[in-house]
Structure formats: C-alpha cells, structure tokens
Amino acid sequence: MKKINKKTIISMMMMLLLMLTANFTLADVTTNDVDASLEKILYERTENPEDWLNFIESQSNDVLGKWLPLMIKKLATNDETLAKDVVDVTYTTVTNGYDWGPAIDKVVLDMGMAVDSKTVSREHFKVKSIRTFKDLDFATFTFADAATDHEVTREVIKAYTSDATGNAITDGSFITLEFEVGPDMAESSPFNYNILSGRNEYVETSYEISVVPGSKIANLEEKQLTFKPTSIKDKTGDIQPYSDKFVHNQDFELNGVALKYATFTPKEKTNEKTPLLIWLHGAGEGGVDTTIAVLGNNVTNLIKEDTQAYFGDNGAYVLVPQAPTMWMDFNGENVYNNTIADSDSHSFYEEALMALIKDFVAEQGDIDTDRIYIGGCSNGGYMTVKMVIDHPEYFAAAYPAAEAYLGDWLTEERINTIKDLPMWLTHAQNDPTVKISEGEVVNFTNFVPKLDAKGNFIPLDDSSNALYNRLVAAGNKNVHYSLFDKVVDTSGNYFTADGKPYEYMGHWSWIYTLNNDCVMTIDGNEITLFQWLAEQSR
Known part of the structure; x- marks a missing residue:
C-alpha cells in the first residue's frame, strides 16, 4: 500500500472541510490557480508560505493537489489582526577588498519602515548567493554557450537594524546581514577569473533572501513582518565602502x-x-x-x-x-x-x-x-x-x-x-x-x-x-x-x-x-x- 505523507493527509482534510462548508460546484471554479491572492494569503497568514507553494507545485498533477489553492482561499480567515505585513523588500550588496580579492560580506535589506531591533536575529534569515556566468570546459578550453546559475547557501553570522549603508543603528528601517568570508569561498566574490583572457571579470550576482518560518520580526507597532524571497530584480546596487x-x-x-x-x-x-x-x-x-x-x-x-x-x-x-x-x-x-x-x-x-x-x-x-x-x-x-x-x-x-x-x-x-x-x-x-x-x-x-x-x-x-x-x-x-x-x-x-x-x-x-x-x-x-x-x- 502506498504511504500517504502528512501533507497529503492535511490536503485531504482541507478538501473534506471545503466540501462540507463551501457552497460551490466543480463547474464553477478553476483548479490549481496559484495567483497573487493566494500568495498574499500564504505570506500574511502562514508561517511557512514557501513550503506551501512548493507543496502545491509538487502536487499540481495530483487530483487532490489541483484543488489546494481553492481550498486555502476558502478556508483562510478574514481576521486582519492575525495577518502579518508582507513588505516589498529590496536589497543592496556590500563589497570589501580582502587579501585574495573582493568579497560581498554584507547585504542590506530595505524594509521600508522602522524595525524593532529586539526582533532581529541571524537565525531569522535564509540566504543563497547566485553567481551567473558561463562555465569553462577545461577539456576543450571553451566556454559554454549559456550562463549557469551557481547557487550556494551563505551563513549569516550577524543580523541587525542599520542605516542604508549597513551601519548598525537601533530600530533602523534597514536590516543588515553579515556573512562569513574566506579565500576559498568563491560564493562571496563578485568576480570570476577568466582563464582565457587572464582577467578578473564581474559576474551577475544576486541573492535569494527569505524569512525562516516561525520568525517573529516586527515593526515598532509590534506588527509582524515578512517578505517574499528576493531575486535579481530586487537588487538596487552595490556599496564598496573603501x-x-x-x-x-x-x-x-x-x-x-x-x-x-x-x-x-x-x-x-x-x-x-x-x-x-x-x-x-x-x-x-x-x-x-x-x-x-x-x-x-x-x-x-x-x-x-x-x-x-x-x-x-x-x-x-x-x-x-x-x-x-x-x-x-x-x-x-x-x-x-x-x-x-x-x-x-x-x-x-x-x-x-x-x-x-x-x-x-x-x-x-x-x-x-x-x-x-x-x-x-x-x-x-x-x-x-x-x-x-x-x-x-x-x-x-x-x-x-x-x-x-x-x-x-x-x-x-x-x-x-x-x-x-x-x-x-x-x-x-x-x-x-x-x-x-x-x-x-x-x-x-x-x-x-x-x-x-x-x-x-x-x-x-x-x-x-x-x-x-x-x-x-x-x-x-x-x-x-x-x-x-x-x-x-x-x-x-x-x-x-x-x-x-x-x-x-x-x-x-x-x-x-x-x-x-x-x-x-x-x-x-x-x-x-x-x-x-x-x-x-x-
């Protein structure tokens, strides 16, 4: 007998509740509709929106999975006091020189409002470095036709409220994340060495930053804050302090x-x-x-x-x-x-x-x-x-x-x-x-x-x-x-x-x-x- 995992059981229970409480017919609805309204519900009212979205995608061809978006919309509470504020976040990288070359050692998140310093911790964030460039085939000494995303998880060693350039201040409207750097950590570098030209070159660098489920980041009015994972479109620039x-x-x-x-x-x-x-x-x-x-x-x-x-x-x-x-x-x-x-x-x-x-x-x-x-x-x-x-x-x-x-x-x-x-x-x-x-x-x-x-x-x-x-x-x-x-x-x-x-x-x-x-x-x-x-x- 095929084992049913916990998330599938939950989806089945939700569908049952929907059938018992909602007044609709199958012909009146569109299934598997992952739209902005669904994302808004998940980010405002759940602690693990990315997990939900990944689960919905993984179940998209399943009979029950096709109805998950609709069930979530029908069952979501309308009590605004229980909802988090979903902030439109942008970020700026910070690059400093080291003995081995440059390294991105900070990212500054623009939260758009003052954040309660006491609610910010390095454990609240997941971060991926994404460096995009064409790989070199060492057998033929030629570059690939298309660029590849090189994704590496970066460890956050400090997190604090700051000003726009990453200087720590109490209850600032920016959050700065500091990362570990080192001579062998290519994921921190904005450069890639082109062995064919013998030159260092900038590569497209972006950061996927998200909030860890259960994190209680809040503004000064004690409203809980969250944001959707960032990407290259949310990057506003690079600060090079020296x-x-x-x-x-x-x-x-x-x-x-x-x-x-x-x-x-x-x-x-x-x-x-x-x-x-x-x-x-x-x-x-x-x-x-x-x-x-x-x-x-x-x-x-x-x-x-x-x-x-x-x-x-x-x-x-x-x-x-x-x-x-x-x-x-x-x-x-x-x-x-x-x-x-x-x-x-x-x-x-x-x-x-x-x-x-x-x-x-x-x-x-x-x-x-x-x-x-x-x-x-x-x-x-x-x-x-x-x-x-x-x-x-x-x-x-x-x-x-x-x-x-x-x-x-x-x-x-x-x-x-x-x-x-x-x-x-x-x-x-x-x-x-x-x-x-x-x-x-x-x-x-x-x-x-x-x-x-x-x-x-x-x-x-x-x-x-x-x-x-x-x-x-x-x-x-x-x-x-x-x-x-x-x-x-x-x-x-x-x-x-x-x-x-x-x-x-x-x-x-x-x-x-x-x-x-x-x-x-x-x-x-x-x-x-x-x-x-x-x-x-x-």
Whole structure:
C-alpha cells in the first residue's frame, strides 16, 4: 500500500472541510490557480508560505493537489489582526577588498519602515548567493554557450537594524546581514577569473533572501513582518565602502593610447605639500573598470587611516592607472613583451602612463613632487621598474612586488640610472608565475622547489633577485628586499584544516606589501615598508 505523507493527509482534510462548508460546484471554479491572492494569503497568514507553494507545485498533477489553492482561499480567515505585513523588500550588496580579492560580506535589506531591533536575529534569515556566468570546459578550453546559475547557501553570522549603508543603528528601517568570508569561498566574490583572457571579470550576482518560518520580526507597532524571497530584480546596487572613496573610471588618452584611472584625494589639514602614492595593477586587473584594479589587489589598504597616517597630517594622494590589457603588452594587442625576442622591455603603454602621471600631478597643484612613490605587483611590478629606469629623476622611491622585469633587460647602463634610487622589493621563493627559484610548476599555481643539500631554495638570477643583487653591486645603499619562503595569512583569521595559517598562491607576495607586513632593521631600527617609504624624498 502506498504511504500517504502528512501533507497529503492535511490536503485531504482541507478538501473534506471545503466540501462540507463551501457552497460551490466543480463547474464553477478553476483548479490549481496559484495567483497573487493566494500568495498574499500564504505570506500574511502562514508561517511557512514557501513550503506551501512548493507543496502545491509538487502536487499540481495530483487530483487532490489541483484543488489546494481553492481550498486555502476558502478556508483562510478574514481576521486582519492575525495577518502579518508582507513588505516589498529590496536589497543592496556590500563589497570589501580582502587579501585574495573582493568579497560581498554584507547585504542590506530595505524594509521600508522602522524595525524593532529586539526582533532581529541571524537565525531569522535564509540566504543563497547566485553567481551567473558561463562555465569553462577545461577539456576543450571553451566556454559554454549559456550562463549557469551557481547557487550556494551563505551563513549569516550577524543580523541587525542599520542605516542604508549597513551601519548598525537601533530600530533602523534597514536590516543588515553579515556573512562569513574566506579565500576559498568563491560564493562571496563578485568576480570570476577568466582563464582565457587572464582577467578578473564581474559576474551577475544576486541573492535569494527569505524569512525562516516561525520568525517573529516586527515593526515598532509590534506588527509582524515578512517578505517574499528576493531575486535579481530586487537588487538596487552595490556599496564598496573603501573603493567608493576613489573617483573611478576617469579617462586619459595620448596619441590614441587610452588609459583609465582612479584617484583618491585625502582630506587636507595643513598647507604643506601632499605626497603621491602610485599603484600599478597586475595582469588580472587590466581592462576598463578601475574598481577591478582597486579591489583585485586590495589597493584600498593604501587609503586606510593606518597607512595614510605614515604620510603626515595630509596623508597621501593615491593614483591607480589601468591598462586596457596588461602593462607588459608589446603592441597594444595583448602580446607579452617577454615573448618578443628583441622587445628589450618595451611597453606599449609607457609613454601614455608617464603623461597621465605628470598630468595628474599638475592638475592637483599641491602634490609634493619630491615625494612621488611608485609601486605595483607582478605586471605592475615590471612597469614600476620600467618607469624608474626610464624616468629616474621623477620618482622618490619604488616599492615593486613579484616584479616581472627580466634579468636580461637589466643592462649595466640601466642599473646605473637607478643605483641611487631608494627601492623596497617583495617576492616569495615559491612564486610559480614569476620564478626566482629553481623548481617545477604544477597545474599553473603549485610550485615544487628544487632544494640544495642543506634544504634551501636555489635562487635564479632573474626578476627581483637580479634587480636587488645588481643594485647592491652598483653601490645602492638604500635598496631592501623582503624575500619570503611562501605567502601565508598574517591576519590570524584564516587557517588550513590542520590549524596552520592559510597559504596563498606563492605569486601573491603583494599581500605582504599592501598589508605593510614587510619589516627590516635599518640603521639599527626596525621599520616597516610604508614607514620607510614615507621618509624618502628626492
């Protein structure tokens, strides 16, 4: 005998009650009518409307199931005091920069009315992240024809009433939900890395947020509130608390070469001149949207108070140029210059980049031209070295990380032009992308080192190693090198399964740079990279 589940028994009882109490004939009604009036009844007068709707759909071909919508409408009470208010909710995502890239760590719900703070709890909400993009077939290295929804449940770790930007306030008309984030939680990222183009790209991101059945969220009049699950149509935007402090997607062009750039202007406190920090992005952050260049490497750290404080009462301007492709582009057509035998380090974007920097400095008027600092990572580290070699008189100091300027390009003449330039390099021994140690790269990202008899890395005479050693040999007294075995989390927030600090890909040594985790003992004093940088002047 076929087992009848509890919900089916309930539906049968409801139909029996309907037949006994309602005055209607089968010919007078339409069955299985799931319309707005039915949804209104379910959301206002039941604790589990989504379960009811799912059940009705699952029973749509069943004889009894076809009559469920009508039965519910007939049996629903008209007592308004028992009904919840169904609120039309919209939401805004909040994106912050982290060491591994951007993450959506909050969603702000606009409830349209003041909410009693005491009735808001993280247990009241169910949340799904939905990231929509075309999957890559690694067998053929082609993208699928259609985009796929990638749905993952996100854990709510905090919930509270707030203002429109997610700041906690008592009895606010917004509810902010905070989520767990981490370097391996792709569901939190607004980006997807396009392995074919080598670029980070935004993907369509939406959130399905619903109220857990039985939750007693109330307004200040003690009226119980609920809402229908949200979708992409209810998303009103994305807040980027630190990235939004930049002016993004400004345009510059020289001789047909176009660049985008973002700028941060500090609050002026004195009449003194203000230094300038320049950051040049890696290859993955090229394109025509400077929010990617700012968030991809967590450049927002440059504008935070602890970093800005090193540069005096005024702080520092920050300039983030963006190349349409990558800084190592030989001809503007996405061709790496290290693949061209006689490129001799040529960059298609160098002339335009230098003109952009000079134009920005002239436009501001209060930048201290003796304190212009240039740095960047990987491709941007290459471009940092390229710029100081070709324009040594312009910059006060350089701070490249995982820089990709080939040792073969470091001629004696070029080294001599920067033998007096202050420079602080950062790199990791197990970098699989810009290799500075002997070893094998496995699956693009894993570096297996070849060690000497004492178990030490075997250095290659290239990139940061070559630059540092040749500058020291040329007599540079103010060149420093933070050389790490690997790149690990220093925040104390992220760990491996065995409890060790989380280990990032070895190429990502700029994490140490932007977190100011590079420390040296100079002239008997322990000093950090940004502390040192702020002391440099032409």
